[in-house]
Amino acid sequence: MIEINDRDLDVLLAEDPGGPVVMLNLLRFRPDGGRESYQRYAEALGGSVNARYGVAVEYLGDGGRALVAEDGQAWDMVVLVRYPNRQAFADMIRDPEYRAVSHLRSEALVESVLQATTPIAV
Numbered sequence: 001m002i003e004i005n006d007r008d009l010d011v012l013l014a015e016d017p018g019g020p021v022v023m024l025n026l027l028r029f030r031p032d033g034g035r036e037s038y039q040r041y042a043e044a045l046g047g048s049v050n051a052r053y054g055v056a057v058e059y060l061g062d063g064g065r066a067l068v069a070e071d072g073q074a075w076d077m078v079v080l081v082r083y084p085n086r087q088a089f090a091d092m093i094r095d096p097e098y099r100a101v102s103h104l105r106s107e108a109l110v111e112s113v114l115q116a117t118t119p120i121a122v
Contacts, residue, residue, distance in 0.1 A: 002106050004114065009090045016086045017118055022058060023089065025079040026113040034108040035076070041104035053092040054084040075113075086116065 029035045049055070063075035083089040092098050 002109050002112055003102075004093050006094075009093060012086055012116055013090055019085065020119060021083050021086050021089060022117045022119060023081045023083065024113065024115040024117055025077075025081065026063075026075040027077040027079065027109060028111040029076045029108055030110050034110070037104050037108035038077075041101055041108060044101040044104065045098065049092060049095065049097055052095075053088045055088075055092065056082045058082050089116075 027038065029038060045055070057079065059078070059080040061078050063077055066074045083092075093102075
């Protein structure tokens, strides 16, 4: 599944422990221009949408061969994105400006994992 639906957002909000959320994105691109489509998606969000919702890209990196994983678990890119809270993430996903460009993400990917993580104080 590539798309985020309203039911999934409702569950995310219902399980909200409060505080910031870091979304783990594992991305596998389509071989026919997927990386470029994802770049257009990222550029479209880099201005007003990210600022409006307090989005911060914490880490962006190319994937590689997985050292410890089941076959097929190598990812093309890993992205960690911090949001002030889960509500900010849900509001961004439901924003008409975001929805106008979200097709670029869908067109870019063959497979993805999007997982909410909660920072732990160390």
